[in-house]
Amino acid sequence: MSLPDNSxxxxxxxxxxxxxxxxxxLGGLWLRARSGPVRDRVTEALGALPLPLKRxxxxxxxxxxxxxIxxxxxxxxxxxxxxAGLLAEPAVLVLPMAERTLPGLAARLAGAMDQGTGHCLIALDEGAEPGETLPEALTDRLALHVDLDALPYxxxxxxxxxxxxxxxxxxxxxxVRAAGKVLEDLTLLAVRLGVHSLRAPMLAxxxxxxxAAIAGNDEVAVDDLTAAVELVLAPRATQFPESEPEPDQPPDQDPTPPEPDPEKGEQDEGESQSLDDIPLQDILLEAAKATLPADLLAMLAAKRANRGGGGSAGAGAKHKGNRRGRPIPSRRGRLETGARLDVISTLRAAAPWQTIRKQExxxxxxxxxxxDDFRIKRFEEKSDRLLIFVVDASGSAAMTRLAEAKGAVEILLAEAYARRDHVALVAFRNEGAELLLPPTRSLVQTKRRLAALPGGGGTPLAAGLKxxxxxxxxxxxxxxxxxxxxxTDGRANIALDGSANRALAAEDAERMATAxxxxxxxxxxxxxxxxxxxxxxxxxxxxxxxYIPLPRADANRLSSAVSAALDA
Structure with a gap:
């Protein structure tokens, strides 16, 4: 069965x-789409699956x-x-708000699927940001990945x-059977697409x-493999596959092309090779290329490069406690100051021992x-994120890009305000740095301080980092x-002691960066x-x-690049 079109x-x-x-x-379906009529059309069809639905x-x-108990x-x-629990019998497990799945739940669901008990997972991912997505432990086990966010009704x-x-x-x-070399071709194609999971070619x-079974065939055909590549491997791709170079010709081989066979006559060159002579991997590769948007893959590659340096610059860190936040499973503990008893979980823990305890x-x-039966409620909350903008206001920056930098920071500040992030503004020029704006959520005050930021003087980069x-x-x-x-433009020339010494300024900047x-x-x-x-x-x-070099970007492109790096 081949896909009739590329929609x-x-x-x-x-x-x-x-x-x-x-x-x-197949494991299931990862459906990334907001709640709405488009997603409803997919979920309504789940009733045709030969398993009961459980949410x-x-x-x-x-x-x-x-x-x-x-x-x-x-x-x-x-x-x-x-x-009995929800996993006692094979079922279609529908998981809404899948982007909020905790690592513990993802591991439990993945373990249940690996046991071969017949479960099928439908993960409804409603994530709005790139970082809000289904855990990899589950995406790796779901054959079908579909993104419907940009699809009109x-x-x-x-x-x-x-x-x-x-x-x-x-x-x-x-x-239904497949040729022995098919799995090898699918695995090699997965590698060329940047898919490093061994489950992906097996799911394909x-x-x-x-x-093939739907088409009424007992053997997998090329059309079935082509459709499987577009359904399973292409959505997982992390790079655009490059064509393999032609192998070098041995030195002892005659470079002269062979004489044409006179029995074939003047057959057209395009008809001299049948479809059966084309390697299967090349056919599947062309099918994958037809499905992959090159610009999207380029953006994925850029985000991977942004993440390659070190820690993530995403949302605030998670903290566990017993006071407030999103509820998470309770744990055994003591009734200390501030602890909140989970009565139901405590009774469940005590119930199996009642007969013995009554006798004793x-x-x-x-x-x-x-x-020992006490179970304490636990909650998880995210801390507020603080974006500390360190802006170069030296003479070299003022002559080149200070206006664009101000505009980009202003756009980023507005976005941070919309996300309820805190922002702080540090400017460095002349012989030192100044905290123009302590951590705040006031957008008006931030804009006023930014507009009054002067330019000129030396570049005390180390002071700004300090x-x-x-x-x-x-x-x-x-x-x-x-x-x-x-x-900044990177031309540090003022050391921490205020002296105009480029070598010492570079050493001080490196020392502050290390700190x-x-x-x-x-x-x-x-x-x-x-x-x-x-x-x-x-x-x-x-x-x-x-490191993001933007030599010819305006304020909008600067802010977009920073936002992409923060969300990566």
Whole structure:
């Protein structure tokens, strides 16, 4: 079965048909789409899958997943009564808000799928930011990856899965075979696409077998493999595949082309090679290239480069406690000051021991609870993120890019205000640096200070980094997660002692950059000079930060580059 066209919705329909034939073998579907009528058309078709639908929650507990004690029945009957969990029987597990899935839940679901118990996971990813996505432990096990965020409703149709044809395909599926070299070709193609998981080519082969069963064939055809590549491997690609170079000709081989066979006559060159003579891997590679948007892959590559330097500059760090935030599974603990008892979990922990405790106890009680049974509520919250902008206001920067830098910082400040982030502004010029704006959420005050930022004088880069480090340490002590964003042309010429010594200024800047990295503060470096500066690239390496040279960018492009680096 081949895809009749290259539309996203066509791939969705073909993929759902394959999933309905072999739900456990394909693992499931990662559907990245906001809640709306387009996503509803996909979820409505899930009823045709040959398994019951069960809904999960990203904060679901172990007892709901694996089963546990039925507390009400146990207490009323005086006997231990257990209830089955959602994973007790094979089912289609629908996970809304999948981007919020905790690592523990992802590991449990992945383990249940690896056991071969017949589960199929439908992950509904509603993430708005690039960093909000399904954990890799689950995406690696789901054959189908679909992104419907940019698909208008007018380009969709109701999905109808014919039950009779799908039932016949399920009966035929065990008899469908593939050539021995097919899996090798799929694996090599996955490597060329930058897909390093061994599950991906195996899932592609299972998808091809399901499509062959739908087509009524007992052997996987090239069209089935082509469709499987577009459905499974292409969405996972992290690089655009380059054509393999032609092998060098041996030196003892005659470079003269062979004489044409007179029996073939004047056959046209395009007809001299049949489709069967073309290597399967080349056919699949062309199918993958037709599906891959080159600009998107370029952006993915740029983001990987931005992340290569060191720590992430994303959202605030997570903190666990027992006071406030998003609830997470409770743990055994003591009733100390500030601790909140999880009554239901405590009763569940005590229930299995009631018979023994009643026999051992000298007191007549309806319920025996001990300190080992105590379960303490836990919550998880994210700290506020602080963006510390360190702006070069020296003479060289003022002559080149200070106006664009001001405009870019102003745009970034507005975006930070919309995300409710804190911002701070450090400017360095002449012989030192100044904290123009302490951490704040006031957009009006920030714009006023930025507009009054003068330009001129030397470039005390080390002083700017030192002030940024001090602000970052103070803000971390107040529970924030600081990120340092340095915008400069890189020509440091003023040392920390105020002397005009380029060599000493470079050493001081490197020492301050090392201190920032040792503190674990994420950062990024924007080179806003006319030409990329090698010394600034070395400084970024010392910081463990992404280096972004933007010699001819305006304020909008500068802010876009910084936003992409922060969200990567």
């Amino acid at each position: 996203v919705w066509t791939r969705v329909e073909i993929g759902l048909n394959a999933l309905a034939v072999d739900p456990a073998g 999960l929650h990203p904060s679901i507990g172990d007892e709901q997943l694996f089963g546990g 039925d507390l009400t029945a146990t207490l009323s009957s005086g006997k231990l009564v257990e209830r 007018g380009e969709t149709d109701p999905i109808v899965l014919e039950q009779a044809a799908l039932a016949a395909a399920r009966e035929r599926l065990p008899r 082969l299972r998808t091809a077998r399901a499509l 106890s000298r007191f007549e009680r309806s319920l025996h609870i001990r300190s 002030v940024a480090l001090e602000v970052a340490i103070q803000s971390k002590g107040r529970g924030m997660t600081p990120t340092v964003a340095l915008m 920032i990295r040792l503190q674990g503060f994420p950062s990024l470096v924007i080179d806003m000079g006319q030409r990329p500066e090698r010394s600034l690239k070395a400084l970024a390496d010392t910081l463990g930060a992404p």
